Amino acid sequence: xxxxxxxxxxxxxxxxxxxxxxxxxxxxxxxxxxxxxxxxxxxxxxxxxxxxxxxxxxxxxxxxxxxxxxxxxxxxxxxxxxxxxxxxxxxxxxxxxxxxxxxxxxxxxxxxxxxxxxxxxxxxxxxxxxxxxxxxxxxxxxxxxxxxxxxxxxxxxxxxxxxxxxxxxxxxxxxxxxxxxxxxxxxxxxxxxxxxxxxxxxxxxxxxxxxxxxxxxxxxxxxxxxxxxxxxxxxxxxxxxxxxxxxxxxxxxxxxxxxxxxxxxxxxxxxxxxxxxxxxxxxxxxxxxxxxxxxxxxxxxxxxxxxxxxxxxxxxxxxxxxxxxxxxxxxxxxxxxxxxxxxxxxxxxxxxxxxxxxxxxxxxxxxxxxxxxxxxxxxxxxxxxxxxxxxxxxxxxxxxxxxxxxx
Amino acid sequence: xxxxxxxxxxxxxxxxxxxxxxxxxxxxxxxxxxxxxxxxxxxxxxxxxxxxxxxxxxxxxxxxxxxxxxxxxxxxxxxxxxxxxxxxxxxxxxxxxxxxxxxxxxxxxxxxxxxxxxxxxxxxxxxxxxxxxxxxxxxxxxxxxxxxxxxxxxxxxxxxxxxxxxxxxxxxxxxxxxxxxxxxxxxxxxxxxxxxxxxxxxxxxxxxxxxxxxxxxxxxxxxxxxxxxxxxxxxxxxxxxxxxxxxxxxxxxxxxxxxxxxxxxxxxxxxxxxxxxxxxxxxxxxxxxxxxxxxxxxxxxxxxxxxxxxxxxxxxxxxxxxxxxxxxxxxxxxxxxxxxxxxxxxxxxxxxxxxxxxxxxxxxxxxx
Numbered sequence: 001x002x003x004x005x006x007x008x009x010x011x012x013x014x015x016x017x018x019x020x021x022x023x024x025x026x027x028x029x030x031x032x033x034x035x036x037x038x039x040x041x042x043x044x045x046x047x048x049x050x051x052x053x054x055x056x057x058x059x060x061x062x063x064x065x066x067x068x069x070x071x072x073x074x075x076x077x078x079x080x081x082x083x084x085x086x087x088x089x090x091x092x093x094x095x096x097x098x099x100x101x102x103x104x105x106x107x108x109x110x111x112x113x114x115x116x117x118x119x120x121x122x123x124x125x126x127x128x129x130x131x132x133x134x135x136x137x138x139x140x141x142x143x144x145x146x147x148x149x150x151x152x153x154x155x156x157x158x159x160x161x162x163x164x165x166x167x168x169x170x171x172x173x174x175x176x177x178x179x180x181x182x183x184x185x186x187x188x189x190x191x192x193x194x195x196x197x198x199x200x201x202x203x204x205x206x207x208x209x210x211x212x213x214x215x216x217x218x219x220x221x222x223x224x225x226x227x228x229x230x231x232x233x234x235x236x237x238x239x240x241x242x243x244x245x246x247x248x249x250x251x252x253x254x255x256x257x258x259x260x261x262x263x264x265x266x267x268x269x270x271x272x273x274x275x276x277x278x279x280x281x282x283x284x285x286x287x288x289x290x291x292x293x294x295x296x297x298x299x300x301x302x303x304x305x306x307x308x309x310x311x312x313x314x315x316x317x318x319x320x321x322x323x324x325x326x327x328x329x330x331x332x333x334x335x336x337x338x339x340x341x342x343x344x345x346x347x348x349x350x351x352x353x354x355x356x357x358x359x360x361x362x363x364x365x366x367x368x369x370x371x372x373x374x375x376x377x378x379x380x381x382x383x384x385x386x387x388x389x390x391x392x393x394x395x396x397x398x399x400x401x402x403x404x405x406x407x
Numbered sequence: 408x409x410x411x412x413x414x415x416x417x418x419x420x421x422x423x424x425x426x427x428x429x430x431x432x433x434x435x436x437x438x439x440x441x442x443x444x445x446x447x448x449x450x451x452x453x454x455x456x457x458x459x460x461x462x463x464x465x466x467x468x469x470x471x472x473x474x475x476x477x478x479x480x481x482x483x484x485x486x487x488x489x490x491x492x493x494x495x496x497x498x499x500x501x502x503x504x505x506x507x508x509x510x511x512x513x514x515x516x517x518x519x520x521x522x523x524x525x526x527x528x529x530x531x532x533x534x535x536x537x538x539x540x541x542x543x544x545x546x547x548x549x550x551x552x553x554x555x556x557x558x559x560x561x562x563x564x565x566x567x568x569x570x571x572x573x574x575x576x577x578x579x580x581x582x583x584x585x586x587x588x589x590x591x592x593x594x595x596x597x598x599x600x601x602x603x604x605x606x607x608x609x610x611x612x613x614x615x616x617x618x619x620x621x622x623x624x625x626x627x628x629x630x631x632x633x634x635x636x637x638x639x640x641x642x643x644x645x646x647x648x649x650x651x652x653x654x655x656x657x658x659x660x661x662x663x664x665x666x667x668x669x670x671x672x673x674x675x676x677x678x679x680x681x682x683x684x685x686x687x688x689x690x691x692x693x694x695x696x697x698x699x700x701x702x703x704x705x706x707x708x709x710x711x712x713x714x715x716x717x718x719x720x721x722x723x724x725x726x727x728x729x730x731x732x733x734x735x736x737x738x739x740x741x742x743x744x745x746x747x748x749x750x751x752x753x754x755x756x757x758x759x760x761x762x763x764x765x766x767x768x769x770x771x772x773x774x775x
Contacts, residue, residue, distance in 0.1 A: 276697040284479040
């Protein structure tokens, strides 16, 4: 008997083996089964009502709303044909990161919609927001016993034995975390047939066409800066998709200094607080960058934003301070940085760059990074496509049917 | 005014510690800092690059203009201003497993300056005699290489100021009261030196005496301690209570805390009779406003920047620490303690930034 703390469906100490037996006994249902759709949309409704104070939860609720679920269902339907039926994998084991309160819901809700049973290893780190989300999930699950039976969220310490016991009954394992986390969990065996998805440390950046920016009027510039602010500052710039590097395509000092000035005042207008420890971390990052990234100038006139001007692509993908720190690189064409892209590079958020140039850029990246290109303002928007995976297909398997011509 | 390197350094060493008027000291240190910045720019390509990016001038009239390095930089970069063959040793800070440690490169000159400076500073409160020394620690702290740490290094730095060293704690941090009484009985009459880390002195010496209902007579002696108040703040013990308890249980009334760090060994700030920490001749402090990073008014708390003219082999002469402090005023030479009156408030509180990278509890090797 192994005691673990369960947070979903009910908050109590439980015996791991009986939880795993219970989940295994719950049925798997077809993707977008009415019971799962209703659960997710109920959750969205209730979370939306209760998340006024938490923008990330609002965004999450919005992503699970009925219209979006309907759209996802329609897109999913297009993957199947007369000969190919998509079925749930079975049991999906999610290991989300400790410090983004909402990630576990995206991963778990997507898998739930697709009909799987789910076990989530929850961090014991509790925030107001994660507590709220868990409370709302518990409430909604009372009306959805079928989903409750097939879901268990647990907290436990550094116990590989527990990870191993859960992995043994899993068909798919999803790991979010840094390289060390992924390597450690990967060493724990899965059943031979099981699949694994890893979401590791990533680097993301943005590119703005300077002429396109300068062509904007005041309101247009402010709107773009606000979207950039949302992308960069929403998760304290520590999300995998938050831009750390801003590339000006068609270099222009005028565009850059106008943008910085607007971004600084946007940070103040939004009341974004940079605590002293974060400000000191940004100073540390700036000095490391001066040595490591061939910086030519630093602009840190206030704590809202620190900019390090670089002349070459800064290969600085490791430790990052967050909280409003940008490398800025001017280039002639986006293609100029293609050689510098690495597999760890995830999101490129863009403004004013033609589709043909983006396709040309992606064409130069064969076998290397950049998993998604999105307009500035949508960097953090979760979708079925993440880190190069399509979660619709990763959380299901394809059953092919050939009747031998009998119709 | 053109002050040569040697003349400034000679003055700082030869004039009594804590005796130089603040205005004169600022001038002396600024002149020496101008030379040091040039020296480190010439010797360290990394430091030169930083100065170039910042557009640093090559002469300073005001210490606040000297570019400071964030102390965390020594955890990620081995900064050195001397060639490889002049490296005498590389000091590292303590750190729990997996945490990055600071690496400080020393040549013989800098190591010599450090120990000479520490000695002149400590003489101010200990005197010129080597006193019988009670160490509030276990002998293992320097015997056991695995335990060897900032604690061991700090102790080794202090041991030359005493003789007949007596370790007052056993391996389980229990106070050896009998051994201590015997040590006191056997010594020649006269003052003793007591040294330990602040928290250990409180917990394993003073509290242990109080719990056992024992008092010992160390009157006329001097207690020197260091290591920070963080754990004592958690127990709601301040300097006043610390000193009162020491006086009550041991008769020790000359009690001096000091503030120093591995990145600036030697030029420690010493607690004066009024409880403030004073920079020695070789050092100064600037409190920086955490919004503007400009020097804060006296009385206003901010982030502590420390300056020291001792580092020659690594550019650690001006460092932005991660400590909060406040300068309450300026002491006078007449009181025996001139210079800025510093109080260390504690570490800057850590705020947890979010993000989807690596702080999962599965990572045993990293601290969140």
